[in-house]
Amino acid sequence: MEIQKQFSFVGSLKKLHEDDNQPIENFSASIQCHKNGSIFLEIGSMLYERLNHKKFYESESVYRLTNSPELTQDKLEDPFFLLQLDLDKFEKELVQPYEGNYAIEGRTLEGWVTKAEIADPNFTASSKREVAPEVEDTIQKYLVRLENLSVDYHPDCTEGRGVEAVYGLANLQLIQNLSTRFLKSKYEFGLASLASIGRKDYETLSAEMTLKVIDENEIEVISYSTYFAWFELLISFATGKYLKEIYRIEISQSSGGRKKVEYWPGSQCFKRGRGIAVMQQAHLVSFIEQCASKVTWENFSDKDKGLGSALRWYTETFSSDAVSVEFILLCTVLETLNKHHSMEISSRLLPKSTYKEIRKQILNVLDEYEQSLDNEEIVSQYQIFKKKVEASFAEGSFNQIGSLRTSLKLMFEFYKTPYEDLFPNLEFIAIRDDIVHTGFGGDNIFSDLRKLGNLVVRLVLSILQYRGDYIESRKIEINGLVDFEKHGLAYKTFPFKKDR
Structure with missing residues (x-):
């Protein structure tokens, strides 16, 4: 090593x-x-x-003696003294193992x-x-x-406001370095290769990521660890690889001076697995430069569009060996983004005031009808029914627009994500339901899995407003072969021509 x-x-x-x-x-x-x-x-x-x-x-x-005599080192080394020592005369307590x-x-x-x-x-x-x-x-x-090693290079300085964070990474191959700004050009993001040209083993330290503030007098304070995690997910999405943090260096500034602390996790296991590389090496830098400005709290946090959580689920597909599990993970990506998108737009059929009035009227009718019942068994069943109606009103499900299929289509149309050539009526939902409710999605869902992966990639690129070349999976048609499927890669430009 x-x-x-x-x-x-x-x-x-x-x-x-x-x-x-x-x-x-x-x-x-x-x-x-x-x-x-x-x-x-x-x-x-x-x-x-x-x-x-x-x-x-x-x-x-x-057992430890609680009222032991004063034992000097000389007495402890004297065998005659120890033989004459009657331990039963002393009080003892049991000391549990550490x-x-x-x-x-x-x-x-x-x-x-x-x-x-x-x-x-x-x-x-x-x-x-x-x-x-x-x-x-x-x-x-x-x-x-x-x-969990930490090395404080300036122990006499107090920790102040973070101005820079550097992360040593494994499993990232770069053919060129890059530096770009994000968060309204207040911060700088950089990637630099630490590997020699032609090196084949990238599971050791191969690159360094830097996040730093441009103006150290900037009032806004960000969590470098949060933005590192989001950039890490973005790069994993593009490369189809898990990254491993080898070390990180945190630099802060206070009135007492500059403080530098280095951390090495050490025993962190390397998560192996491989997904489809969405970007070729030649386009990776361009992709990151375009998307760096989209790495914001509004796009990635769970309180807004939720792209961070969605990409976390997407990277889990890299290490899945079961087609059905990978299918459900990709569906989770779509439903995560759909849930956050639905929170941003109005999905009500009726105005809130009208819905409240109707709810009040219906619940009053239910109360009045209950008074007319005199059979105890029917009353008991009726109360269960009434609670279910009240719960549905409380959730607002009676006032929502359509089904999962409808809300997903609305999200795809909102982001201008092409889906008709993959699933014209979102047929993958039926496969998803079969897997969840019966444990079996079909005899051969691999082609649908690859199309679903393409749909997820298109949606993420749409949210990031990416423009340029990328890679999709495609089915290779071979004439004369029955029950044989082979998939390769298709190189495309996003957005598609009809969306320009």
């Missing part, structure tokens, strides 16, 4: 989730940060033995404050042997896995 950064460290190891009366203090070690995101504490054999000794005694229930995590804390030789957690509570370590020239021999070294 190739090392990206390495720190010489002096500090202590102690329990993370409760007070520790016996920490291991003032030990020296090395912290290694690897390009695949792994973090290790490199220690010698003596320190590794102390770690295991600590873990052994703190992982079992033990089941929490362990953490290290200290400073590097440069004075940077460093904290991390031990990823494996059993202190499982890999070993290696290194040549020690000064003794002309080899020495044993152990690598203990870490997680």
Whole structure:
């Protein structure tokens, strides 16, 4: 594993989730940060033995003397004294085993404050042997896995307003760097390649994303982590790949100066899977430059158009092995966007005041009719019926325009998303219902799945107001072959000519 950064460290190891009366203090070690995101504490054999000794005694229930005599180190090492010590005369309490995590804390030789957690509570370590020239021999070294590493480069500065965030990413291939502005040109978004040309392994550190404010006196404060997540989803949608965060660097500004803190998640698993790349490498930069200005709270938050949640569901299709599951995930994307779109526009059949008056009249009739019933069994059933009517009025379902099919068509027409060549009457809804209610969508729904994926891509591109080339899935017709399906890629330009 190739090392990206390495720190010489002096500090202590102690329990993370409760007070520790016996920490291991003032030990020296090395912290290694690897390009695949792994973090290790490199220690010698003596320190590794102390770690295991600590873990052994703190992982079992033990009795502790509550009124023990004053025991000096000399007495504890005297076997005759220990043999004469009658433990039954002392009061004891049972100490439960420690089941929490362990953490290290200290400073590097440069004075940077460093904290991390031990990823494996059993202190499982890999070993290696290194040549020690000064003794002309080899020495044993152990690598203990870490997680949630933080390195504070300016511990004397207080954290202030965030002005820049840098994210190291894996699984992102770039053929050119880019820099563009977003949020009304108040912030800058950048992508830079860290991989050598021709490299085939992109599951290690390969690119860096930067988000920073243009004017550091800007009053508006944004959540860099939120916008990073939205840009990450946008890039995953375009490339058909999951991205992995290797590290992030947060820079803030206060009256005391500039503060830089670096974080490495460490044990974050890499989610494997692959979807259809919506953008070719040649068009990726153009796509991001166009869409960066659309990465806004209004478009991506759950309180508005909900594009962030929709893209999260879309990326889940990358790792699905079941056609029916992938079909339902794509339907969830459409219904997520449809729900948020319906909240933005009026979907009422009648004005609210008229609807309220009708509701009042009908509920009065139900109350009056109940008074005329004298059969207890009928009264009991009638009350159930009345509650169902009252609930429907409360939900407003009686005053909604049409069905799911109707509302979806209204959304496609609103965003000018072409759907007639894929599903003229949104036939995928019937397949969706069959999967949800019977567990079976049909003998062969793969072609419909690919068309549904195309529909989702078109809708997302419509919301982002993208103009340019993109990729769709297409069915390849082979004459003479029965019950044989093959799908390839179609390269298209969006929006279609009839929508221009």
